[in-house]
Amino acid sequence: MSEPTLAVIGAGPAGLAAALAAAARGIHVVLVDSVPAAGGQFYRQPATGLGARRPQALHHQWHTWERLRDGLDGHVRAGRVRHLTDHHVWLVERRGAAGFSVHALLGAEQEEPAEVRADAVLLATGGYEKVLPFPGWTLPGVVTAGGAQAMLKGGLVLPGRTVVVAGTGPLLLPVAAGLATAGATVAALVDSADPTGFVRRSRALAAQPGKVAEGALYAGQLARHRVRTLLHHTVVEAHGTERLEAVTVAALDRDGRVRPDTRRRLDCDTLAVGHGMLPHTDLADALGCRIDGTDVYADDEQRTDVPGVWAAGETTGIGGSALALAEGHIAGRSIAARLAGREPDPRGWAAAARTRKRLRAFFAAVDSVYAPPAHWAEQVTDETVVCRCEEVSAGAVREAVRELGAGDLRTVKLLTRAGMGWCQGRMCGPGVAGVAGCAETAVRRPFARPVPLGVLARAGENESR
Amino acid sequence: MVGAACALYAARAGLDVIVVDRGPVAGGTTGAGEGNLLVSDKEPGPELDLALLSGRLWTELAEELGELIEYERKGGLVVASTPDGLDALEKLATGQRTAGVDAMRVAAEQLHDLEPHLAPGLAGGVLYPEDAQVMPTLAAAHLVRASGARLLTGATVTEVPRDRAGTVRGVRTDRGDIDAPYVVNAAGTWGRELAALAGASLPVLPRRGFVLVTEPLPRLVRHKVYAADYVADVASDSAALQTSPVVEGTAAGPVLVGASRERVGFDRSLSLPALRALAAGATRLFPFLERVRAMRTYLGFRPYMPDHLPAIGPDLRVPGLFHACGHEGAGIGLSTGTGQLIAQVLTGGTPELALAPFRPDRFPDPEEAV
Numbered sequence: 158m159s160e161p162t163l164a165v166i167g168a169g170p171a172g173l174a175a176a177l178a179a180a181a182r183g184i185h186v187v188l189v190d191s192v193p194a195a196g197g198q199f200y201r202q203p204a205t206g207l208g209a210r211r212p213q214a215l216h217h218q219w220h221t222w223e224r225l226r227d228g229l230d231g232h233v234r235a236g237r238v239r240h241l242t243d244h245h246v247w248l249v250e251r252r253g254a255a256g257f258s259v260h261a262l263l264g265a266e267q268e269e270p271a272e273v274r275a276d277a278v279l280l281a282t283g284g285y286e287k288v289l290p291f292p293g294w295t296l297p298g299v300v301t302a303g304g305a306q307a308m309l310k311g312g313l314v315l316p317g318r319t320v321v322v323a324g325t326g327p328l329l330l331p332v333a334a335g336l337a338t339a340g341a342t343v344a345a346l347v348d349s350a351d352p353t354g355f356v357r358r359s360r361a362l363a364a365q366p367g368k369v370a371e372g373a374l375y376a377g378q379l380a381r382h383r384v385r386t387l388l389h390h391t392v393v394e395a396h397g398t399e400r401l402e403a404v405t406v407a408a409l410d411r412d413g414r415v416r417p418d419t420r421r422r423l424d425c426d427t428l429a430v431g432h433g434m435l436p437h438t439d440l441a442d443a444l445g446c447r448i449d450g451t452d453v454y455a456d457d458e459q460r461t462d463v464p465g466v467w468a469a470g471e472t473t474g475i476g477g478s479a480l481a482l483a484e485g486h487i488a489g490r491s492i493a494a495r496l497a498g499r500e501p502d503p504r505g506w507a508a509a510a511r512t513r514k515r516l517r518a519f520f521a522a523v524d525s526v527y528a529p530p531a532h533w534a535e536q537v538t539d540e541t542v543v544c545r546c547e548e549v550s551a552g553a554v555r556e557a558v559r560e561l562g563a564g565d566l567r568t569v570k571l572l573t574r575a576g577m578g579w580c581q582g583r584m585c586g587p588g589v590a591g592v593a594g595c596a597e598t599a600v601r602r603p604f605a606r607p608v609p610l611g612v613l614a615r616a617g618e619n620e621s622r
Numbered sequence: 623m624v625g626a627a628c629a630l631y632a633a634r635a636g637l638d639v640i641v642v643d644r645g646p647v648a649g650g651t652t653g654a655g656e657g658n659l660l661v662s663d664k665e666p667g668p669e670l671d672l673a674l675l676s677g678r679l680w681t682e683l684a685e686e687l688g689e690l691i692e693y694e695r696k697g698g699l700v701v702a703s704t705p706d707g708l709d710a711l712e713k714l715a716t717g718q719r720t721a722g723v724d725a726m727r728v729a730a731e732q733l734h735d736l737e738p739h740l741a742p743g744l745a746g747g748v749l750y751p752e753d754a755q756v757m758p759t760l761a762a763a764h765l766v767r768a769s770g771a772r773l774l775t776g777a778t779v780t781e782v783p784r785d786r787a788g789t790v791r792g793v794r795t796d797r798g799d800i801d802a803p804y805v806v807n808a809a810g811t812w813g814r815e816l817a818a819l820a821g822a823s824l825p826v827l828p829r830r831g832f833v834l835v836t837e838p839l840p841r842l843v844r845h846k847v848y849a850a851d852y853v854a855d856v857a858s859d860s861a862a863l864q865t866s867p868v869v870e871g872t873a874a875g876p877v878l879v880g881a882s883r884e885r886v887g888f889d890r891s892l893s894l895p896a897l898r899a900l901a902a903g904a905t906r907l908f909p910f911l912e913r914v915r916a917m918r919t920y921l922g923f924r925p926y927m928p929d930h931l932p933a934i935g936p937d938l939r940v941p942g943l944f945h946a947c948g949h950e951g952a953g954i955g956l957s958t959g960t961g962q963l964i965a966q967v968l969t970g971g972t973p974e975l976a977l978a979p980f981r982p983d984r985f986p987d988p989e990e991a992v
C-alpha cells in the first residue's frame with residue numbers, strides 16, 4: 158500500500174493551508190490549481206516576466222504569504238506535495254471504494270486531459286464576483302471590481318485613468334485604495350450600503366482589531382488621494398457610445414429606492430463594479446454535496462456530507478483570506494487524521510477554530526450591511542441586456558415570468574436562454590433572478606468548465622496518482 | 623407538455639380548463655427533454671399511429687406558433703454501420719411505409735450529401751423527412767398560453783376527492799380546492815402517485831436519461847442523426863444502462879447529444895459512464911465533435927410503462943378520471959395527439975384513434991394479481 162493521497166482543488170489560502178497541514182502529517186498531497194503560480198485570487202502574483210520590484214506593495218499580509226510560499230516550496234522539494242499548475246478541473250468523480258478521480262484540462266487551450274486519483278478531496282475552489290446589471294453595464298470600460306484588482310496585482314496595469322468604483326461590499330474599499338495608490342484618478346467610491354453605522358455599532362467589528370486597522374489604512378489612502386466616498390448611493394446608468402464616458406449616480410432613500418432628484422453625472426473612462434462574492438459550488442454539486450443556499454455545507458472538521466470530501470474557504474461561505482486559512486488548516490489536520498484511520502483531536506486546532514468562529518460572526522454582520530439596494534431591479538430597463546452570452550434582455554425575462562408561467566431561475570433559463578451561454582449563468586444568474594423576482598439559488602452545473610467531447614469520451618483512461 | 627396539449631385541445635373543444643402543476647411550467651420531464659417529434663423510431667402499431675396523428679397536429683400548430691416554439695422539420699437520418707444493420711433498418715422502414723410514414727432509403731455514397739460531416743464507412747441509412755423538433759419548454763408554455771386555460775403553478779395536488787359513487791369531484795391542492803367533473807392525470811413520470819391519490823394503480827416508472835449540450839456552432843449537423851441500434855434500445859425492457867448516440871443541431875446553435883436509458887429510480891447524481899458513452903457514440907458518428915466542447919449536461923426521468931405504450935383515456939375504475947401519461951421518451955412528440963384524443967373523449971365524441979391499446983387499466987391491479 159502506498160501512502161494515502163489527498164487532492165486539494167485550488168491553491169489559494171484555504172487550499173495552501175490545508176496542503177501544508179496535511180503534508181506535514183505524512184499525507185501525500187496533490188495540489189491542483191488552474192493558474193501558473195500558487196496564491197489564488199488573494200495572493201495573486203505579478204507574472205515574473207513583468208519584473209515587479211516590490212509586489213508586496215500591492216498586498217497586505219505579505220508575511221503570511223511568504224510563510225505559505227516557503228512551506229509549499231519545502232514540501233514540493235521533499236516530494237510530499239505535487240503542485241499541478243494550469244490544471245482546470247472540470248469534474249471530480251466519486252468511484253466508491255476506488256476513491257476519487259479528479260478530471261482536469263491542461264493549460265490555456267484546455268484541450269488535453271489530466272487525471273488524478275485520490276483517497277480524499279478538499280474543495281478549496283474559492284469564490285467569484287457577483288455583478289448585478291444596470292443600464293449600460295455591458296459597455297467596454299465597465300469592469301468588475303475584482304477584475305480591476307486582478308489587473309493591478311497580476312498585470313501591474315491600471316484598468317483606466319479615471320475610475321469610479323461602485324456597488325457594495327468590503328472589496329470596494331481596498332480596490333479604490335489600490336487604484337488610487339497606483340496612480341489612477343478615482344472619481345468616486347459609490348457604495349449602496351452605509352457601513353459607517355455598522356462600524357459604530359458593531360460588536361463583531363469591535364472583536365476584530367485587525368479589521369479596524371485594515372479599514373483605517375484604506376480610508377487613510379483614500380483621504381490622501383482625495384477620493385470622494387458616496388455612501389448609500391448607487392450607479393443608475395453607465396453612458397457612452399463606443400465605450401464608457403460617464404456614469405449617473407444617485408442617492409438611495411430608506412427603502413433602497415433611487416431618489417431621482419439626487420442624480421448626477423460623473424465623467425470616467427472606467428467603472429469598477431461589484432456586489433459581493435459567491436462561492437464556486439460546481440464540483441461540490443456534481444459530487445452530490447449538500448449545498449445550503451449558495452454555500453457548500455461543512456461540519457466542524459470542514460467535512461461535507463459526502464464521505465471523503467472536505468471543503469474550506471469561500472466555497473463554504475464568503476469570508477476572506479484569514480477565514481480561509483483557518484478553515485484550510487482545520488481541514489488539513491482533519492484529513493491527515495482520518496486518512497490515517499484516526500479520530501482527529503479538535504484541541505489540536507483550537508486556535509484556528511477560535512479564529513474561524515470570530516471571522517464567521519464578523520462576515521455574517523458584514524453580509525447584513527453590504528446588501529444591494531432592495532429595489533435595484535427596478536432600475537434595470539426592459540432593453541438592458543441581462544445575459545450577455547445569449548443577449549437576453551430584462552424585458553424577455555419579465556415576459557417569461559408574466560406571460561409564460563416561469564417561477565424559478567431554471568424555467569426562466571429554459572424559456573429565454575438566459576444563462577445557457579459560455580458563463581453558464583455564473584455572471585448573470587443573480588441579475589436574472591433579481592429581474593425575474595425569483596430566488597437566487599445555486600444552479601446545477603455538472604461540468605465545472607466546458608469539456609471537449611473527445612476528452613469526455615475517454616475520461617478515466619489517463620490516470621496518475 | 624402532455625398536460626399543456628390536453629389543456630389546449632380541451633379548451634378548443636369548449637371546456638373550461640385549469641392546469642395545476644406543483645412546479646413551474648415544464649418543470650418535470652418536459653424541461654429535461656430534447657423536444658423530439660419522431661416517427662422514425664417507432665415500429666408499426668398504435669404508437670406509430672399516435673405519432674402520425676400528433677405530427678399532423680404539430681404541423682397545424684406550427685403555422686400558429688412555429689417560431690415561438692422553435693418548430694423545425696429538420697428530418698431524421700438513421701444510419702447503419704454494417705450491411706446487416708442496414709437490412710434490419712430497411713425492414714423496419716418497409717413496415718413504417720405501409721403505416722403511412724415517409725421513409726427514403728439513402729445509399730452509403732449519398733449520406734454525405736445529407737450530412738457532410740458524418741463519419742466515413744457507414745453502410746447507408748434511411749431518411750425520415752417528417753421527423754421534427756420543438757423547444758419543449760417554450761412549446762409547453764406557449765400551448766398553455768394559447769389554450770387560455772387558467773394556470774396554477776406551485777400547487778401540489780394532495781387529494782382527489784370522490785363522491786359516494788366513487789366519481790371524482792376535482793382536486794384538493796395545498797393552495798385550495800378545485801371543483802371539476804373531470805380530472806386528467808398528465809403528471810408524466812409522477813403519474814403513478816397522482817393515480818394512487820384517486821385510488822387507481824398505474825405502473826409508471828422513471829427511466830433516467832442524460833443529454834449533453836455543446837457550445838453553440840454554425841449548422842454542422844442538419845438532421846437528427848442516430849444509429850440504427852437506437853430503435854432497439856427504445857424498445858428494450860432492460861434496467862441496465864443503454865446508450866445509443868442521437869446527435870442533432872438546434873436552431874439556437876448547440877448540438878444536442880442523447881440518449882442514455884437506465885432504470886435507477888429518481889437518482890439525480892451525475893453518471894460519468896453514461897456521459898462517456900454518449901460522447902463516444904457521438905464522436906463516432908461525427909468525428910469533428912472530438913474537439914467540440916460540452917457546455918453542460920442535464921438529466922431527466924422518462925415515464926416508462928411496462929409495454930412502452932402510454933395510458934390515454936378514461937379510467938373505468940374511477941369515473942371522471944382520465945389519464946394522459948406514460949409516454950416514455952416520446953411525450954413531446956405524442957402530446958398533441960394525446961391532447962386531441964383526450965379532448966374528444968371528454969366531450970363525448972369518438973376518438974379518431976382506437977384507445978384500446980392505451981387503456982389505463984390494461985395492467986393487472988397489483989393487489990388483485992397477488
